[in-house]
Amino acid sequence: MPEYERMLAANEEWARDFQGGLPVAPARKVAVVACMDSRMPLFPLLGLAVGDAHVIRNAGGVVTEDTIRSLTISQHVLGTREIVLVHHTDCGLQKTDDASFADLVEQATGARPPWPARTFTDADEDVRESIRLLRESPYLVSKDICGTVYDVETGRLHRVDPDAGA
Numbered sequence: 001m002p003e004y005e006r007m008l009a010a011n012e013e014w015a016r017d018f019q020g021g022l023p024v025a026p027a028r029k030v031a032v033v034a035c036m037d038s039r040m041p042l043f044p045l046l047g048l049a050v051g052d053a054h055v056i057r058n059a060g061g062v063v064t065e066d067t068i069r070s071l072t073i074s075q076h077v078l079g080t081r082e083i084v085l086v087h088h089t090d091c092g093l094q095k096t097d098d099a100s101f102a103d104l105v106e107q108a109t110g111a112r113p114p115w116p117a118r119t120f121t122d123a124d125e126d127v128r129e130s131i132r133l134l135r136e137s138p139y140l141v142s143k144d145i146c147g148t149v150y151d152v153e154t155g156r157l158h159r160v161d162p163d164a165g166a
């Protein structure tokens with residue numbers, strides 16, 4: 001059975017006792033930027049309920065132009081004021097580097113991506129880089145940012161000191 005069929009069946013179950021009616025603005029006025037990693041169920045691991053937070057995910061949980069776009073909408077249109085970054089241990093982006101990744105794609109498809117994969121070696125350092133990029137953005141009204149790294153072996157988050165090593 002294709003995965004999508006299992007997912008559509010699961011949704012039937014989900015919708016059976018569904019309570020709608022939540023406002024579009026997140027109740028806890030927070031936006032989470034996180035890696036797409038399949039081992040991070042962000043709502044339970046951060047104690048969030050449906051309707052509490054925006055969750056913006058991409059490979060690595062890195063701050064890209066599109067991350068800024070989403071955060072700007074989150075803050076200006078939907079009222080969020082805090083940003084929580086969640087990187088993690090054993091990330092897929094630590095398994096390659098930008099040049100090797102571009103080579104891999106080019107060899108397989110003939111097309112070399114014009115965008116960097118944004119690989120990194122040190123998750124804490126990449127969280128600090130993300131915080132720096134957010135602080136530099138002229139579009140955000142709130143720069144109340146907490147950067148974290150999730151340990152996929154223990155389930156624990158640790159907070160990254162944004163100014164360590166600076």
Ligand SMILES: [Zn+2]
Pocket residue numbers: 035036037059060061088090091092093
């Ligand atoms: Zn990851």
